Amino acid sequence: EPEVTQTPSHQVTQMGQEVILRCVPISNHLYFYWYRQILGQKVEFLVSFYNNEISEKSEIFDDQFSVERPDGSNFTLKIRSTKLEDSAMYFCASLAGDSDTQYFGPGTRLTVL
Amino acid sequence: AQSVSQHNHHVILSEAASLELGCNYSYGGTVNLFWYVQYPGQHLQLLLKYFSGDPLVKGIKGFEAEFIKSKFSFNLRKPSVQWSDTAEYFCAAHGSGNTGKLIFGQGTTLQVKP
Numbered sequence: 047e048p049e050v051t052q053t054p055s056h057q058v059t060q061m062g063q064e065v066i067l068r069c070v071p072i073s074n075h076l077y078f079y080w081y082r083q084i085l086g087q088k089v090e091f092l093v094s095f096y097n098n099e100i101s102e103k104s105e106i107f108d109d110q111f112s113v114e115r116p117d118g119s120n121f122t123l124k125i126r127s128t129k130l131e132d133s134a135m136y137f138c139a140s141l142a143g144d145s146d147t148q149y150f151g152p153g154t155r156l157t158v159l
Numbered sequence: 160a161q162s163v164s165q166h167n168h169h170v171i172l173s174e175a176a177s178l179e180l181g182c183n184y185s186y187g188g189t190v191n192l193f194w195y196v197q198y199p200g201q202h203l204q205l206l207l208k209y210f211s212g213d214p215l216v217k218g219i220k221g222f223e224a225e226f227i228k229s230k231f232s233f234n235l236r237k238p239s240v241q242w243s244d245t246a247e248y249f250c251a252a253h254g255s256g257n258t259g260k261l262i263f264g265q266g267t268t269l270q271v272k273p
Contacts, residue, residue: 050202077259089249089263102258137203141259146191146210148261150203 048072050151052138058157062127067154069121069138077141078121079148080113082106082134089137095121128158161186163252165264172240173272180235180267182224182250191253192233193261194224198246206248209233220244242273 051070059065071078080092093103095113103111112124121140125132135155139148166181184190194206207218214226224235233250250264 079260081261081263088265089251089261091254091260091262094258094260096258102260139203139261146259147205147208148259150195152200152202 050149052151052154056155065125067123071140075140076143079139080123081137084134130158133158161262163264165267167267169268171270175239178237178240182233183231184252193251194235195249196246240271242271245271
């Protein structure tokens, strides 16, 4: 069964550094999402992406965040200047055009020191 | 504002015990509801979903959930849990708009003792 994959599984970075989290969605899916879960808190929606543009973003998704689908397979989340409070598990998800079920990746644990 | 809440944060059961995890939503309009499970070290997987029709929905691995509109609830149940059901369980709802974003509850950690 096809799966959403994410790399790396764990990223440690210094405050102020840029990080790029990578996701490979399921190949025929059209809708892509990033969520995050700060330890002990809810899974929160960050952004949705469709037809090569952001379709919705949350208040969390400020100017420090950006998403890209550079080559038709990868879907990346960039944080330009990381803060301590960006430490969280980041989940990518994808959705087929004719479905209502999002498929999630295993997550990337981001630790900002 | 849309929200989903789960009452139980950590549940410990013995094998063969019955399970019920609470989920309430606060949302105006048509609501689509989901239960996801995350086994240790694995990704979130869909257990079951409700969009319309029969309010009692059956999912994988013997789980079911009942949508009760008057109570704004979508509780997850399983008659007899197994050790392999040890996982974190998330209730979620589609947010407003048509982007398909999910609004999650806090999650419930279920520990099943053998």
